[in-house]
Every structure is written in structure tokens, then in C-alpha cells.
Amino acid sequence: xxxxxxxxxxxxxxxxxxxxxxxxxxxxxxxxxxxxxxxxxxxxxxxxxxxxxxxxxxxxxxxxxxxxxxxxxxxxxxxxxxxxxxxxxxxxxxxxxxxxxxxxxxxxxxxxxxxxxxxxxxxxxxxxxxxxxxxxxxxxxxxxxxxxxxxxxxxxxxxxxxxxx
Amino acid sequence: xxxxxxxxxxxxxxxxxxxxxxxxxxxxxxxxxxxxxxxxxxxxxxxxxxxxxxxxxxxxxxxxxxxxxxxxxxxxxxxxxxxxxxxxxxxxxxxxxxxxxxxxxxxxxxxxxxxxxxxxxxxxxxxxxxxxxxxxxxxxxxxxxxxxxxxxxxxxxxxxxxxxxxxxxxxxxxxxxxxxxxxxxxxxxxxxxxxxxxxxxxxxxxxxxxxxxxxxxxxxxxxxxxxxxxxxxxxxxxxxxxxxxxxxxxxxxxxxxxxxxxxxx
Amino acid sequence: xxxxxxxxxxxxxxxxxxxxxxxxxxxxxxxxxxxxxxxxxxxxxxxxxxxxxxxxxxxxxxxxxxxxxxxxxxxx
Numbered sequence: 324x325x326x327x328x329x330x331x332x333x334x335x336x337x338x339x340x341x342x343x344x345x346x347x348x349x350x351x352x353x354x355x356x357x358x359x360x361x362x363x364x365x366x367x368x369x370x371x372x373x374x375x376x377x378x379x380x381x382x383x384x385x386x387x388x389x390x391x392x393x394x395x396x397x398x399x400x401x402x403x404x405x406x407x408x409x410x411x412x413x414x415x416x417x418x419x420x421x422x423x424x425x426x427x428x429x430x431x432x433x434x435x436x437x438x439x440x441x442x443x444x445x446x447x448x449x450x451x452x453x454x455x456x457x458x459x460x461x462x463x464x465x466x467x468x469x470x471x472x473x474x475x476x477x478x479x480x481x482x483x484x485x486x487x488x
Numbered sequence: 489x490x491x492x493x494x495x496x497x498x499x500x501x502x503x504x505x506x507x508x509x510x511x512x513x514x515x516x517x518x519x520x521x522x523x524x525x526x527x528x529x530x531x532x533x534x535x536x537x538x539x540x541x542x543x544x545x546x547x548x549x550x551x552x553x554x555x556x557x558x559x560x561x562x563x564x565x566x567x568x569x570x571x572x573x574x575x576x577x578x579x580x581x582x583x584x585x586x587x588x589x590x591x592x593x594x595x596x597x598x599x600x601x602x603x604x605x606x607x608x609x610x611x612x613x614x615x616x617x618x619x620x621x622x623x624x625x626x627x628x629x630x631x632x633x634x635x636x637x638x639x640x641x642x643x644x645x646x647x648x649x650x651x652x653x654x655x656x657x658x659x660x661x662x663x664x665x666x667x668x669x670x671x672x673x674x675x676x677x678x679x680x681x682x683x684x685x686x687x688x689x690x691x692x693x694x695x696x697x698x699x700x701x702x703x704x705x706x707x708x709x710x711x712x713x714x715x716x717x718x719x720x721x722x723x724x725x726x727x728x729x730x731x732x733x734x735x736x737x738x739x740x741x742x743x744x745x746x747x748x749x750x751x752x753x
Numbered sequence: 754x755x756x757x758x759x760x761x762x763x764x765x766x767x768x769x770x771x772x773x774x775x776x777x778x779x780x781x782x783x784x785x786x787x788x789x790x791x792x793x794x795x796x797x798x799x800x801x802x803x804x805x806x807x808x809x810x811x812x813x814x815x816x817x818x819x820x821x822x823x824x825x826x827x828x829x
Contacts, residue, residue, distance in 0.1 A: 333514040334613025335620070337521045342621060345528040345592060350584035353535030357561060358583065360542040367547060567802065669813035676816045725809040732806060 455484060523608040527595040531588075561587055568728045572735030578629070582734075585625060589618065590727040597678060597719035601712070609722075610678035612671060619667035622730045627663070630737035642739060666733050670726060677722045681715035764826035768819060775815035779808050 459480045463473065495502050502514050538554040550558045565579065569586050573579050593609055600607025608614045631639045643659045644652060688708045692700050786804035790797040 330612045330616060331514060331518075332613075333516060334518065334520055334611060335617045336513075336515065337517070338524060338608075338614045338617030339620065341521070341524045341528060342588075342592065342617060345532065346585060346588045348528075348532055349535060349588045349591075353532055353539060354561075354584045354587060356539040356542040357535065357557065360547075361558065361561070364547055669810075669817070672816045672820055673809065673813045676819060677812075721805070725805065728802070728806060729809060 451487065452484065455480060455487075519606050520608045520611055520614060523596065523599055523606055524614070527592060527599055527608065530595050530599075531591045560590065564590055564727065568724075568731050572728075572731040573738070574735070578633070578738075582625070582629070585621075586727055586731060589621075589730065590723050593618070593674065593726055594720065594723035597723060598716075600678065600682070601715060601719065607678045607682060609674055610682060612675045615671045615674040618674070618726070619671040622670055622726075622733070623664075623667040625730065626666070626733045626737050629734055633738055638739070639737075642737065666729075670729060674722055674726055677718055681711060681718060684711050685715075760825045764822040767825065768822045771815050771818040771822065775811060778811045782807050782811065 459476065462476060494506070495504060497503075502516055503510055534553055534557060538557045541548075541551075541554050561583075564586055565583055568590075569579050569583060573582065596608040596614070599605050600610060609618075627639070630642065634642070643656050645655045645659050647655045685708055688704045688711065691704050692698075782804055786800050789800045793800075
């Protein structure tokens with residue numbers, strides 16, 4: 324127990340010398356390659372992580388872009404479909420309108436034709452009545468008969484008129 | 489020592505042959521010095537073994553001894569040095585010191601556990617020398633980084649100037665108690681285990697009975713395992729306390745100048 | 754009882770008192786650290802490191818006292 328707390332200067336000096344020498348050798352030759360390798364490896368790992376991160380971001384960007392395109396295409400398609408449907412409806416409506424218009428025209432034409440025919444018939448009738456009246460008048464004037472005869476001729480003419488009408 | 493030499497060995501002490509008094513400076517190579525050499529060679533040899541592998545394939549995954557050393561180095565760098573030194577430049581500069589300190593103490597501690605060996609760190613001389621290097625590193629680094637003015641300002645301990653008559657002596661005392669505590673802690677921890685082992689084994693001879701042996705041996709084995717833990721723990725504590733003291737001596741100044749370097753790492 | 758006897762007695766008693774104080778101190782420290790670790794398991798690593806430093810500092814004070822005890826004991 325005597326030497327337990329004894330501080331020997333020789334040991335201190337030896338330890339200082341040993342430790343300095345040891346630290347010098349260790350720092351110069353032992354630790355340097357380890358540190359450079361560690362740093363190199365850390366650098367490599369950091370680089371790979373960064374490049375992986377970049378690749379992931381790029382992929383994400385591409386994916387978003389593709390998704391965007393798909394969405395845009397879909398919207399376009401929907402738009403086209405709607406346009407087409409509208410156009411079709413418009414064409415159908417136009418066709419119906421056209422048909423209606425043609426029908427109306429035909430109807431009007433037919434009406435006009437009928438009116439014309441009626442007018443024709445009236446004109447013809449008038450002409451014939453006039454002619455008949457003329458004939459009757461001629462007959463009356465030519466024969467100059469009695470009242471009885473007059474009446475008969477007139478009745479006859481009227482009957483004839485009724486008949487032709 | 490030879491009888492014919494200038495010095496001779498009397499009862500384990502080196503004395504002058506002429507008048508029988510102790511020499512002014514005893515620089516004899518004792519067994520502790522030899523164990524220090526063995527420890528030094530062991531650590532340097534291990535680092536060289538690992539270094540060869542690094543030169544061959546720096547990017548290969550570490551294996552074997554390389555892996556162990558790397559774990560130690562990375563742990564000391566990330567858990568011990570970096571949180572305390574803060575500036576990346578200082579970490580780079582002082583990593584070899586801390587790694588060397590840790591490995592040196594650890595190897596000497598563990599060598600002392602081998603039968604027939606002696607614990608170099610179980611002697612005040614060795615631990616005092618290590619604490620002297622710690623003292624030099626703590627104060628040298630503080631003076632270099634914050635300047636002699638800043639170092640003197642630290643002696644105030646953050647108190648107002650009129651408290652200087654009280655604070656300065658206390659802080660100066662603290663300057664020396666820190667390495668002294670390092671010295672005594674390592675020495676006492678390493679010696680205490682050996683003294684307990686010695687006492688437990690000594691019980692057998694004290695009682696002169698073989699029946700004490702099982703108890704003695706059982707407890708010794710327990711203490712021996714505990715000491716293995718203490719070896720690692722004390723090496724770690726010596727290193728981290730040195731780093732903490734360095735960080736305290738640097739104060740927050742290192743942060744102001746080089747804070748950006750830390751965030752870049 | 755002569756001076757040596759007193760010195761040995763003082764060494765023994767001092768050693769015991771030192772161990773009492775240190776045991777109390779480190780026990781409290783460990784209890785607080787365990788509690789903190791249980792409350793915040795993610796901070797357990799930091800807490801452990803700080804605890805070891807604190808324990809080492811307490812132990813350092815104790816070792817001073819024990820060195821004084823050894824000095825006393827070695828007077829004999």
C-alpha cells in the first residue's frame with residue numbers, strides 16, 4: 324500500500340513521452356486513412372442519397388406530368404363528345420325544322436292551288452251563267468212569246484243552271 | 489541494477505550507490521512504462537491493420553477489427569467530440585487526440601485485467617500525465633480559439649466584474665481541480681477493483697480455510713466482470729469529460745465563428 | 754488510543770460517510786434519469802450520457818474524500 328499514492332515524476336515524464344509519441348504516430352499514420360475512408364464513404368452515401376432523391380423527384384415529376392396529360396386528354400374527349408352530341412342535335416333540329424318548313428310550304432301551295440281552282444271554277448261559272456243568260460235573253464228576244472212562255476223559258480233556264488251548278 | 493553501477497535497487501527503490509539517497513529524477517523504465525509500450529503498440533498495430541484494408545478498398549463495407557475501430561471512432565466523433573466542440577474544424581483537428589486518449593486508456597485498463605499484467609492506469613503517475621495533456625488541450629485550445637482576453641474573461645465565470653476577487657480564485661482553483669479529478673478518478677477506479685480482488689483472494693489466506701474459497705472466487709469473478717465494465721466506462725468517462733471541459737472552456741464562442749460549418753456536415 | 758489509531762478510525766468513518774453521500778447522490782441521479790427515460794424514451798440516449806457524466810462528477814468528489822481517507826489510513 325506504500326506505493327499506492329506515490330507520484331513518481333519519472334513515470335509522469337515517461338507517460339508524457341510515450342503518449343505524445345503514440346498520439347503522433349496514431350494521428351499521422353493510424354487515424355488518417357480511417358478518417359479519409361470514413362469521409363469518403365460518408366460522401367459517397369450522401370451523394371447516392373442525393374441522387375436517389377433527385378431521381379425520385381424526377382420520377383414524381385414525370386408521373387405528375389403523365390397524369391396531367393391523361394386528365395387533359397380525357398377532358399378533351401369529353402368535350403369532343405359533347406360537341407358531337409350538340410352538333411347532332413342541332414342537325415336533327417335543323418332537319419326537323421326544314422321538314423316542317425317544306426310541309427308548310429306544300430300546304431300553302433296546296434291551299435293556293437285550291438283557291439286558284441275555286442277562283443277558276445267561279446270564273447268559269449260566271450262566264451257560263453253570263454253566257455246562259457245571254458242565250459236565254461237571245462232566245463227570249465228571238466221568240467217574243469207570251470207571258471206563259473216567258474215563265475216557262477225562265478224556269479227552264481233556272482233548272483238548267485241548277486243542273487249545271 | 490548492477491552493484492558496480494551508479495545506482496542500485498534497495499527495497500524496490502532506486503538509490504544512488506554512493507550515498508544511498510534517492511536520485512533527483514528517477515527515469516528508470518518500470519514495468520508500467522513497458523505496459524504502456526505494449527498498449528501503444530497494440531493500438532497502433534490495430535489501426536495499421538485496419539488502415540491496410542482501407543487503402544486497398546476504401547468503399548468496401550468494414551469487417552472485423554476495422555469494423556470495431558470504426559464503431560469506436562464514429563461513436564467518439566458523434567457522441568463525444570461533436571456535441572462538445574461544435575465547430576467542425578476543431579472536431580477534425582482534435583479527433584486523433586480523443587480517439588488516441590480513449591484507445592490508450594481502454595487498452596491499458598484491459599491489459600491490467602490479464603493475469604500477470606499490471607494496470608498502468610492504476611498508478612497516479614500515468615493518469616496524472618494523461619490529465620496534464622488534457623489540461624494543456626483544454627486551456628491551450630481555449631486560449632487559441634477565444635484569445636487570451638476571452639480566456640481571462642472566462643475566469644470571471646460570467647459574474648460581474650466587482651465579484652472578481654471571489655470568482656477568479658475559485659475559477660483558477662477549478663482550472664486545476666478538473667484535471668486533478670480526472671487523475672484521481674481514473675487511478676482510483678482502476679486501483680479499487682484490484683484492491684477488492686486482492687482482498688477477496690486474501691480472505692482465503694486470512695482464514696486459512698479452503699471453504700472460504702468458493703465464496704471468494706465467486707465474488708472475485710463478479711468483481712472481475714464488473715471491472716471489465718469499469719474499464720470501458722472509465723475510458724469513456726475520461727474522454728467525454730475532457731471533451732466536456734474543452735467545450736466549457738470554449739464557451740459559446742466557437743459557435744459564433746463556425747456555426748455554419750456544423751450545419752453543413 | 755494514540756494518533757495512528759485516531760487516524761485509522763477517522764479513515765474508516767470518513768470512508769463510510771463518503772460512501773453514504775455518494776450512494777445517495779448517484780441513486781437520486783439514476784432515479785431521475787430512469788424516470789426521464791421512461792417518460793421520454795426517445796431522449797433516453799441523451800439522458801444516459803448526461804447521467805454518466807453527472808455520476809462521474811459525483812464520483813470524483815467522492816474519490817477526493819476517499820483519497821483523504823487513504824492518506825489518513827496510510828499514516829499508520
